[in-house]
Each structure stands twice: as C-alpha cells, then as structure tokens.
Amino acid sequence: MNRTFSRESRQLARTAARWLALLDSGRASADDLQRLQYWRAASPQHEQIWQRAEGLRQRFQEVPPSLAMASLDRPEPNRRTLLKRGLMVAVLLPAGWLLSQQTPLQALRADLRTAVGERRGVRLADGSLLQLNTATAVDLDLVHQRLTLVEGEIALNVSRAQALHVELGMARVSVGQAQVCLRRDAEQCRIAVLHGSVQVRPRHGAALALQAGDQLTISADGSGAMDRFDPHQPDWRDGVLSVNDQPLGQFLRELSRYRPGWLRWEPALESLKVTGTFRLDDTDRVLTLLAASLPLAVQARSRYWITLVPRQKAA
Structure with missing residues (x-):
C-alpha cells in the first residue's frame, strides 16, 4: 500500500x-x-x-x-x-x-462507484447492462468475464449465452441470458432472478440453480434461505420505492440507504404500515408524505439529522 x-x-x-x-x-x-x-x-x-x-x-x-x-x-x-x-x-x-x-x-478504488442516493447505468463492453444502486462499488474484470460486487446493490441484464461471473464474497453467481438483482453487505448477500436462470456456487455448500422468481439469501456464516422475490424489489432501477402494507421500520431502514446523515425513529412507530410508491430522488418529500398519512411527526435538527416521533408526543 x-x-x-x-x-x-x-x-x-x-x-x-x-x-x-x-x-x-x-x-x-x-x-x-x-x-x-x-x-x-x-x-x-x-x-x-x-x-x-x-x-x-x-x-x-x-x-x-x-x-x-x-x-x-x-x-x-x-x-x-x-x-x-x-x-x-x-x-x-x-x-x-x-x-x-x-x-x-x-x-474507494473500485472501478465503478455510486454515492449515497446516486444511481447509474453502465453498458459493458460485452453488451450487458449494469445498473448500480445507492452506495455501491463494483470492480470489473471483463477479460476473465468477471465482476465483483464490493458492496451495495446492482441489477444485471446479460443477453448473451456466455456467462458473466459475479463475485459476492459469500457466493459466486454465473449469469447468462438472464436478469438478476444482487445485493451485498457485511452480513449477507441476496440473489434475486427476474428472468432466465443462474448458477450459484456458495462459498460453503453445493452449487444450485435459481429460476425466474427465486430469491436466495446467504449469510456470512454460510446459512441460506430460499424465497420468492417481491416483484417491486427492483423498482429502484426506475428511481422509486414501492411497498404494500410494509412495517414502517422496515421501510425506513430501506429509505435510509438513499439519504445521507441520520434517520432515526422511536420504537413505537416500528409496526405502523406503509403502502405506496415513493420517489427516491426526494427523500425529504417521502418523510413529509409519511407525516401526512401516519400518526407521526418529523423532527429535524438539520437536513441530515432527522428523528420521527409519535404525533401526540411531538405536540
């Protein structure tokens, strides 16, 4: 170094x-x-x-x-x-x-990177479309048909038969003629297949194939869980966050990925339910909409320090 x-x-x-x-x-x-x-x-x-x-x-x-x-x-x-x-x-x-x-x-030294709240799309030399979500870093090695998701979330659309290999730390995913959304943080990685099929080779365990609609989550300890993915999950590609009857705590944890600074809320608000489609390019507006539709108030020390509290407590 x-x-x-x-x-x-x-x-x-x-x-x-x-x-x-x-x-x-x-x-x-x-x-x-x-x-x-x-x-x-x-x-x-x-x-x-x-x-x-x-x-x-x-x-x-x-x-x-x-x-x-x-x-x-x-x-x-x-x-x-x-x-x-x-x-x-x-x-x-x-x-x-x-x-x-x-x-x-x-x-910092990744080939491609987005800041908090930023999204971008890149057409790779082989014709594949790579989209980076907020706070994402990717290293490219197209000579060996490989890319590494260092952190964050990507959507990948590979139209050719020859597979492009994606390293996720906890697993390697081979994508050929398929569309996938891949997410990685320190605790786990998540593989969701939108179209086609992919091959997954976890760091621990046997290889397996995922089909369209499948979602696999692999934890750092090697454990895994298979599920059906939410079709609204990739809506971030269009700059929106869509939810239906989702607990507010879960919604805010996702929303906080798209805004710098601190976003906190009191435990009493955790289980309130949220439904709607929200623009990710104006998270302040999202918080205003939440305050208008739910029994909560937004307390702002600054644009970067926000706390949500029950409305009656704020009165």
Whole structure:
C-alpha cells in the first residue's frame, strides 16, 4: 500500500471518528452539524470515508470491551473529552478498515462507484447492462468475464449465452441470458432472478440453480434461505420505492440507504404500515408524505439529522 495514501486515510479516519463521537454524544449544535456538512462536501473522499466510518461504527458493538473501549462508556461532561473519545475510536478505525473484507480503500478504488442516493447505468463492453444502486462499488474484470460486487446493490441484464461471473464474497453467481438483482453487505448477500436462470456456487455448500422468481439469501456464516422475490424489489432501477402494507421500520431502514446523515425513529412507530410508491430522488418529500398519512411527526435538527416521533408526543 502507498504510504502517503495510508497516512492520508488515517488522518481522514481520525477526523471522521471525532465527528462520530460528537454526534453520538447528543451535544452537537446546529453550527457543529453545519461544519460537518462542509467537511463532507469538501471532497468525494471525505464523504466516502464518512459513509464507511458510519458502517464500521455498527460493527464496534461486537468488539470486546477489553480493547480499550470500556473507557468510552464513562460519562464525561465536557466537549474536549468527547473529542478525545473520537481519537480513541480512530485508533481502531484504520485497523478495522485494513482487516475488513470490504475495506473503504477497496471501495474507494473500485472501478465503478455510486454515492449515497446516486444511481447509474453502465453498458459493458460485452453488451450487458449494469445498473448500480445507492452506495455501491463494483470492480470489473471483463477479460476473465468477471465482476465483483464490493458492496451495495446492482441489477444485471446479460443477453448473451456466455456467462458473466459475479463475485459476492459469500457466493459466486454465473449469469447468462438472464436478469438478476444482487445485493451485498457485511452480513449477507441476496440473489434475486427476474428472468432466465443462474448458477450459484456458495462459498460453503453445493452449487444450485435459481429460476425466474427465486430469491436466495446467504449469510456470512454460510446459512441460506430460499424465497420468492417481491416483484417491486427492483423498482429502484426506475428511481422509486414501492411497498404494500410494509412495517414502517422496515421501510425506513430501506429509505435510509438513499439519504445521507441520520434517520432515526422511536420504537413505537416500528409496526405502523406503509403502502405506496415513493420517489427516491426526494427523500425529504417521502418523510413529509409519511407525516401526512401516519400518526407521526418529523423532527429535524438539520437536513441530515432527522428523528420521527409519535404525533401526540411531538405536540
């Protein structure tokens, strides 16, 4: 690895960790949030590292307390100490990136990448149509008829008989004369077949064939589950999110993939049901529609810090 690039990455990691510590403290002011947005907007690398840092923070819940993290739980009254907490977290962040299978460096250096909320389509040299959903990274190796989904979600339409192989970490999918939607994160990968058939070779277990309408989810521990996929699932290709009687919590978890910043909601709202078709290019509008049709209110500290609460509590 280039030493200069490594030092730059570590410095950016420390900066991102400081911001995370301040946000988690609940003491960030409106000016703090504005400064954070300026920092994120200063360069694409800032935003990409910020997104990776947020993802890794979730994984820290599994880190043993003995790894010097116990001190982060001590209540500290002043802002200076909160920033020190960020520095302590930053010590772990670069190491976590280097050891992770889906490192930010790998994502940053991917051949194709979309930011949060961005979608794009690419016609490959062999004629296949590749569509990238929000926060997605893909590496291409068409010499060997292979692409790697580093993270995120893609739709792939292969019209030729010769298969294009897609690496998902937990499995390899061979796609020939078929349309598929593939999704990958740290915990699992999901393979849905829209048309045709594909061959799947999991990292653990025997190979199997999926037909149109099949959906296979493979977890990091090697377990798998077969299901029928929701025909509205690929609607993101047209820039919409379509749901029918879906629990609000599940809907918001999906919606949050398309907007930067924090989107939180109180547990009391989790089981409310949502039906409709929503445009993904205006997630603020989606939240407004939810507040108009469900008993909830939107509390916004800024465009990037949103909390949903029961309407009677907001009154």
